[in-house]
Amino acid sequence: MRPLIAHIDLDALRQNYRLACDCAPQSRSVAVVKADGYGHGALACARALEVHAPAFAVASLEEALVLRHGGIEAPIVLLEGIFSADELAAVDAYRLWMAVHSRWQLDALLAFTPDAPIPVWLKVDSGMHRLGFTPDEADRTWAMLREAPQAGELHLMSHLATADARHSEHYARQLACVHDLARRLGAPLSLANSPATLAHPDAHAAFNRPGVMLYGSDPLEKGNAVSASLAPVMTLCSAVIALRDIDPDEVVGYGGRFRTDRPTRIAVVAAGYGDGYDRHAADGTPVLVNGQRAPLAGKVSMDMLTVDVTDLDGVDIGSEVVLWGRATNGAVLSVDEVARHCDTISYTLLTGVLPRVPRRYHDSLRQPAPAP
Template identity: 80%
Template sequence: MRPLVAHIDLDALRHNYRIAQRCAPQSHSVAVIKADAYGHGALACARALADEAPAFAVASLEEALVLRRGGIDTPVVLLEGIFSADELEAVDAHRLWMTVHSHWQLEALEAYTPSAPIPVWVKVDTGMHRLGFDPDEAEAVWQALRDAPQAGQLHLMTHFATADAEHSSHYARQLDCAGALARRLKAPLSLANSPATLAHADAHGAYNRPGVMLYGSDPLERANDASRALEPVMTLRSEIIALRDIAPGERVGYGGRYRADTPRRIAVVAAGYGDGYDRHAADGTPMLVDGQRATLAGKVSMDMLTVDVTGIADARIGSEVVLWGRAANGAVLPVDEVARHCDTISYTLLTGVLPRVPRRYHPLP
């Protein structure tokens, strides 16, 4: 079989979740497993956290139904709510928690008769300017839901735009806005995403929403002790499938982008953009060959990429190549470091690993 595999360490996932809990011991940590748990497999990750997380968060009804059909009965929050009124029947039947961020969603809920009141998270736009009610209309929305027999327990939520920054006046304004509104409404709050969970104790509310940190990615502009303790959950691992020596002046790969300035040894690795490895990776993007640092040499192809292994004397056919994650010898290549060389963020790399790459879980979920 082709050697490229995404190894998923569920013990590391639990370790990272417990860091979120330790950062905010007075809060409930909702595990965000949208986008197929950031490419790690939502059902497997939910099973691994089912005894610890009080709730899961997903983007859509379709994602929630994957969990329910897989036997997960933990509460599930729909972070974007419903996309059409006819979804309310499934929200009710599967006992989901619903975000309301728009007037049409409120009206749809008021027109529906559920079998039991549906817990609602009211989203307020405090400065992200994506979803949510304006703060000056949030009180009326909150009161309408309090009066609606269709709505169960209410929570107030918002989303930070700059919680990853070490110092941000925009973050402070969002926090002040949300806090003032919550005090007026006497509302439980859900504020903290991953960076706020790790670095902003003032944002820890009734429910935090750790996401990418669960998978071992550090979302902070400047790492702290908590973020440095995160462990990689996904290791994207392949092998060398060919080796060749090239002379000075020779070029490697499409467009001949990489040019050898001295005699170099080049390894071909079974991984490419057809697997989700970023085609924008620059020459010099790091990887681990038998646990030792090596660098990309030439453009990424659909099914292969080329690595300069000149300084690795033992590199051979079948040598382990870690694109990100933990090597067999314990060396770690953070996905965040790889992302910087691709001019992107870890989220796109993790969620971009395509279905043809098999996921292997340890321990079994």
């Protein structure tokens, strides 16, 4: 069997969720499990958190149905609402909560007859300029929803564009806009994403929406003492499958990007861009070989990558290689550090791990852990 496995530590997931709650004890923390739980397996993650989280959040009806069909009974928020009016029947049947961000969604809801009023999260565009009503439109729309028998409990929501920055005037403008609107409407608010949960108590409200932080990634531009305590949930782990001793002034990999400047020992690892490991990883991108840091040497191939292990002792066929996460000896390589070497962010690495990489779930509270 190919040795590449994504190990998912559900105890670490719960630890990170508790941290999100501790950051904002006066708020309720909705666990965001969109994009298949940021690549970790939405159903397995929801099952691990179902006794803790008051609600889950996903991007689409299809994602919500994976949770419902898997036995998750907690409220599920559709963060982008419906994509067509005919989805409202399923929203009603499966007791989902929905965002309303556009006039067409509002009109569809008001033309629908649900079995029970549908809880609505009215989205206001406070400065992100993707989805949402303007503040003036939100005033009128809130009034319409409050009188509509189709709408159940109402919440106001918005999304912060620069909460990851240490100092941002745009953040301050968004915050003032949303707080002013919430006060005018007397509306319970959902505003804080992961960075705001970690670093901006002034954004904490009725419901926070922690996402990537639940999976152990630090979303802050400059981390703080709280984000430093996040535990990695995914360990992407493989093994050495070949070793090559190469003379100086030889090239390794496609295009000859890496050229040896000394006698060099190269370890070939079973992982590549066909698994979701980023092809843009630069020479020097760190991996852990037997818990020791070693640099990537050469371009990532579809099924393999090459690492310079010249300075390491004890490397052999079958030696453990951690591409990110926690090694057997306890050493940690953060997915955030790897992402910087790939000129990307942790979100793309985590959600990019492809289906051919098996997930193995580790859960001290349930043995064996549930598979998605």
